[in-house]
Amino acid sequence: MNLIQITEPGARNVSDKQADGVAIGIDLGTTNSLASVIKDGAPVIIDKVASVVRYNKNEILVGNNSSNDDITFSSIKRLMGKSQSEMTSFRSIEKYNFEDSKDGSISFKVNGKTLTPVEISSEILKYLKSKSEAFLQREVSKAVITVPAYFDDAARNATKLAANLAGLDVLRLINEPTAAALAYGIDDTCEGKYIIYDLGGGTFDLSLLNMQKGVFQVLATSGDANFGGDDIDSKLLEFLLTQIQSDQKLTPNLLSSLFGQARKIKEDLSFNDKINSALEIGTLVREITVTKEQFNLLIDPAIDYTISLLSQLITDSSLEQSEIKGIVLVGGATRIPLIKQKLSKKFSITIYDNLNPDTIVAEGAAIQAHTLTKGSDQLLLDVVPLSLGIEIMGGIFDRIINKNSPIPMIKEEEFTTYEDGQTGITIHVLQGERELAKDCRSLAKFTVANLPAMKAGALRIIVNFSIDADGILTVTAYEKNSHEKQIIEVKPSYGMDLEKIQAMLKSAHKNAADDINAKKLMELITNAYKMLSQLEMQLKEDRHLISTKELKKIDTQITILQEAISKKNADKIDCEIKKLDKLSENFVNLRINFYLNKTLKGKSVNEVEQKFLS
């Protein structure tokens, strides 16, 4: 294509750079997922989809909430980075075909294929990626993805891997409450300390933030990664079922439908004191009445639980209530009036609930994506949510990095052998707040081997923990005195061994044959749009250089190319771009000559370059 590409070697091409630089924000939620991007300085929501993936024989559908069988996966976020022994938090887990694995990782058998939560989650991301590409009319390969502040290292890594599988480069994982605060802070310049109370579908997160000019500093986080609005739905459903006393067998499909109905009743109770509803239980229909009082009584302990975590966060931070400027409510479940009521009663702190709790997290992610690609004065300082350390003699958990330490963070500790002649030392990496190793989450286990046999306590094993700005951990260990420093580096991968991850990425690349075609199409479309916008602008300015006949030919070809773009036919677009290129060649050359002549008449070179580069 020879369309006015007169640039000095090494000179920047602004439009190319922007094409590379576009990054979206994604809120990968338990119930719903959203993509957002900054447009004209403010975040806009590109798409919102139910976090449900259905595997049909020949296609994968995202967002279809209506069916509930062994090929439809919802709330998959609750399984991210989990092992089989930790699956209790996953509702109606028994309907799926589990595959037994030796390493304790979770996988499902679907249509003869083995699927992991990471792969299922990546389908949601792929969906949002393609929606964003359609919206932006260009390839999107970078994203900021939000995770619950209380997500452990395993779940963070799993999320990052899912993004890689979806063809997204993760610029940064940010915590959901922090993202909410970012979105909030953009309209509000008030400085001070705020608490973000984030009750999502499947997780409950608390963050204490210090908002200063240009800096968002997370001071502490707390919460429960296995508690959310879904649990409130369950409570209500249990209540409804005891009310109607049906002996109908609860199939997964029926259960799913009942959950939907319970959720609807919950939502309606936010605006009504009493709900009369016809509950459908399969073929049965029962009239039921639920009052707000009954509902509040049901969920009271759950709300108290969240409030106790909030009080604890304040005490742990050695803060007085008066030092906190506000509590910001985030997450759809915070629409339940009782939450605000109880918070106002317990704390004399202003409550902010004026932003849409459903979209605020995705918007914050888009803001951070923009900051990281386009640069900004805004800096985000985050903390590690749970303590990290290793197991020492007696099965004790020895903390190396304490929870709520700011990240990035590098820390080294020295350990030694306890037996004479010991030639190896096992490093068991753990995360958690309990005192015993067995009560903490095991992240990785590796051995520093071939140590020189020495007296107990003579060896000096240095263990280095390094957490990057995404909150992801790398552990290194070596013996200090050995002539040969053997360094072992481990990135915890939880149940999924490296080979498996590589195989997954490989098969992702294989499946990527389609993705490559899609990518090629997107590049063609991007190029076509670039060409069209340049040409149209130039024609607007300099149409006098060519005859009406020639102009008409070019205009017709522009329309043909636009049609080809809308049909998304790669070959056709390619062909029509070339045709347009050929047709406009004369105009382009005339234009160059026109401006070169002008230059000779004393116009500045800069001005001419500006014209050509525009």
Place this chain on the structure above:
Amino acid sequence: MKKAGVAVANPSLHKCFSCDNNLLNKEIICNYCAAINDGDYNFFDILSLDVAFNLNNEEIEKNYLRLQKQVHPDNYSTKSKREQETAFKYSSLANEAYHILKNRRLRGEYILALSGIRVNSDRDNVLPPQELLREIFATRDHVQDAGNLTELMTISQENEKSLQKTFDDVSLYFQQNSLNHAASSLIKARYLEKIKEEINLKTRILQNESNPNH
């Protein structure tokens, strides 16, 4: 105080790796080319503070945030690998320095560590004097036996008073440069802080007992 005379090259002078500009005050960010430099600094250097026990918390925070705005890895995503790694390292160091220096006990212990006196680690096995231990165990028993929140509040207030007194001592000893005394007081402070944690824990237990909903 400046001395007049002919300037000579100082061989130990820090130079910016990128532009060879002299880094007179061991600046991390070169004030000429803005490259981020590597070096050996203590936590006070890092946050541009004098080595002192009595520090203003606002100044610590202000310097910390200013430094993070310069060295946080987010600012170096398009820079060279070397600078990215240095940014990661410095951002971590700034975090560590902030974590240590904003806490008065850790700050005191760190000043002692700079002078070669280590009291801060559980592994050091520095045992407090018998008398202190007896006092601590007695208070711990009181906390465990406390039957209601009022009783606990009294113990808590006493403990807070002791803590304040201990830190006043620490401050005085540092001013007199009497490091060994400062060390003993800091050990005492550590035990009193542990009691404070136990009081908080016990408070939560008592609160939960009085609220049957939990």
